[in-house]
Amino acid sequence: MVFRWWKRAVQCWSLLAVLFALVACGQGGAPAKSPADAPGGGQSTPAKGPVAYPLTVRDDSGETVTIPKEPARIVSLIPSHTETLFALGLEGRVVAVTSYDHYPPDVQKKVEAVLDGLNPSVEKLAALRPDLVVLGSHNRETVQAIRRAGLTAVMYDPQSLDAVYRTIEQLGEITNRTDRAAALVEQMKAKARVLADKVAAVPPERRPRVYVEVDPDQLFTPGRNTFMDELIRLAGGVNIASDLEGWKPINAEKVIRSNPQVIVLTYGYYVPDAEAKLKQRRGWDAVDAVKTGRVYVVDSDLVNRPGPRVVDAVEALAKLFHPDLFR
Amino acid sequence: MAGKRAWLWGGVLGLSIAVSVLISLRIGPAGLETADVWRAVWGRLTGAGGVPDWEVAVVWDLRLPRVGMALLVGASLAVAGAAYQGVLRNPLADPFILGVSSGAALAAVAGMLFGGRAGLYGVWGIPLLAFAGGLAGLAAVLRLGGMAGGMRNETLLLAGVVVQSFLGAVLTVLMLASAERLPGVMMWLMGSLANRDPALAAGVLPCFLVSLALLVAWARELNVMTLGEDQAAYLGVDVGKRKWKILVAASLAASASVAVSGIIGFVGLVVPHIVRLLAGPDHRILLPLSALAGGLFLLWADNAARAAVPGQEIPIGAVTAFLGAPFFAYLLRRSGRTR
Known part of the structure; x- marks a missing residue:
């Protein structure tokens, strides 16, 4: 019992670490530049052209998810993915974010609803009629509850830099922003290379x-x-x-x-x-x-x-x- | 005769504590050998050089204060438990069962959440706030259980369970409402001495000393009360008033200790019983000996909490519950049989 408590505390904590970390204002850090600023923006990765829907992907929950059409109403339940979606130029399509979202600036004012990202109310979520719900380090129960409500949900929980790149590319593919995702990743990699050279x-x-x-x-x-x-x-x-x-x-x-x-x-x-x-x-x-x-x-x-x-x-x-x- | 026995047990307990403290200084994940510990102890005492900074810091600034806090908290809980058992004439009474710990924890947490960050209270604030909360918890349990002299065990237990559940619920909601402090819930509900600021003890020590002094001063009346209210009245002790005074004094020690350690159950239950077996029921002896034995007991419970699972700490309340709950079951069975 005690150990279960501990484990649960640790689990809750890990989740919190990600989510609650975001309460601070996001004034630090450089704004995500638009992909056009990227060195060699999009040229190094061959453009794949429009994504064909229905699209089937395998996400970090290990499940195969079918996206029937290009998502037009997206809910992000984790701030890191919100940043990615906005960086992919999906402002206007993201209809809800979490109360921990503070980036890009004023992001909470750019959406229809602000949800509790940690324990989202599935009812509220369903009422927004999203055609895509993007999840992060949520536990299995939350992911399943959202899927049981008939919503299309993908879950990505990157734990390394490479996984972050892959997640951005995946989200780009799911939302038909493949080129922008590739450009964004290329821009990040270029910056990472400069840093790596210095540190090396x-x-x-x-x-x-x-x-x-x-x-x-x-x-x-x-x-x-x-x-x-x-x-x-x-x-x-x-x-x-x-x-x-x-x-x-x-x-x-x-x-x-x-x-x-x-x-x-x-x-x-x-x-x-x-x-x-x-x-x-x-x-x-x-x-x-x-x-x-x-x-x-x-x-x-x-x-x-x-x-x-x-x-x-x-x-x-x-x-x-x-x-x-x-x- | 009784006096001699008291000194004997006092000596035994004192010696055991001294030895245990030395052993405890040796326990910890930083893996110091006995010689290193001694070197660190002498290093600071004599100002001798050549001892690595970190060894001195680990022994003097981490382990020693923690040993001190364990002794203090254990002593407070055991003294309070002895007094509660005596005045309520109930073998199952202890700060945990009586709702004192829960009430104190809730008040302390509320204080820290709503004002502690601003440093509003200083050393005294949280222990005194905990005291108020502990009294409220106690009053609720006694009121609910019907303050009648020989309150039946079952009634007391049920009242305790109800009040604890309620206070626990409020505590959990409070912590959730200020979610970034969530890990603290575990510490408060199951007790812990890990990473506690030793400065907290500065407010708790005087509370303990005052409480112990008052209770020892009233020990004769406590002895009389143990005979029963009617007997006490015949012997000229005004039970009603005295009872409250003693309950309040005991709660001071118990509540203040909660401000340091969170809710640790069963120390106040187990220790006085064992001391009574060893040294007899006279409260003049029982109370000071319980303090020593409680400190010793919690010191070892904390050592177990630190060392049982490598790389991680068990909440100390889990250790004391592991040891204390079976003892409680035994007492419950025995008291059921005699009635």
Whole structure:
């Protein structure tokens, strides 16, 4: 019973980490540029032409979904996909988003309805008569409940940069925006390449040990095989929690022993003075990051959303890890 | 005779605590060897160099405060439980069953959600708020159970269950309403000493000391009351008034400790019973010994919570429930048989 509780708390938490991270205003981070700005926009990927409907895809829930026609009324129940849909030029077709959506700016005013993305009311959802519902890290029950209501729903939960690219391309295909999706991905990849080249020059011993904390009470941190773990690596850092699998609470003893050189906090939007509070914790003054003042609050919108701005997140982290590279 | 026995058990418990503290300092995921722990302990005491910073920090700033909090919380709960059992003449009374813990937790959480972030309360605010909540929970349970002297066990239990469920529901809704704090629900409902700010203890320690001092001062009357209200009245003790005073004093310790640790059940139930078996029912002895034994018990419960599952912590309330619930069942059966 206790373990089930724990597991559930962890599950809820992971979901929350993604969703609630978005309450902060999305002022940080560069706006997603239109694909026209992309270097070589769309040229490197051959245009496939219009998508033929009905289209059958396999999504991350493992199910085969048939999209009968080009979606005209789309509901996004996760902010990262909202960003993708808008970046694909689907403004006007997205009819509802979640209350955690803050990007693009004023996105909640551009839709007919704002829903609870975590526990969406299937009734409300059905009343919007969407022909496509886009889901993210929702649990199986939610996905099935929406499908049982006769709605066409796809679920993508990318956990790596490559998976983000694939998800964008998939959403592009489903919405008949194949070319724009290809251009967007190409633009992201180009930016990622520039960053990777910069970071590649950093020798291993100059890559800081990094501790990321997303919850101040339980010391939740991303372990191996998490999206954040990859962001840390791409930004030229070494995650101190890489011996853990997935999102896990970490013991303060282990953090102090690992002696991180950089500490990144993502909960600054709901905990005032988060850096100061961390620095005041007993015993944490033995940690290099605290000694040298390298404790940072980052915009959780940016680093928690596996969407089109993910490369911007890598850049933001890389600037914290290697300020000298960006002078 | 009784005095000698008390000193004997006091000594045994004190020694056990001393040894347990030393062992506890050795337990933790950072994997320090005994020699490292000693080096770290001496390192800060003597200012000797050559000890890695992190070792000193782990031992002095993480493990030691946590050991202290476990002792404090365990002592508070056990003393309160001993007093409740005595004054209500009910072997099943404890802060958890009586709704004190739930009430205190709800008030503390509400306080933190609606004002704590602004730093409105300082060290004292949350424990005192918890105290108010604990009294409210207690009053609800006693009122519901019918404050009649020898309140029947079943009635008390049912009243406790009802009040706890209700308060638990409010607590859960509160936490959900401020969803980014959701992980905290577990901590509050099942209890935990993980990552708690040791500064919290600064407000709880005085509450515990005041409560213990008052209860020990009233221990004679408590002894008389245990005989029954009629007997007590014959012996000139005004039961009605005294009863409330004692309940309030006991609730101070129990509620304040909840502000540190969340709801930890069964400590206040199990410990006084065992102490009574060992050292007899005299409250002058029972109360201080319960404090020591409660601290010892919770220290080991916390060690189990820290070490049982590698890489993760079990809520301490789960550990105490695992040990305490069977004991509770035993008491329930026994009390059923004697009636």
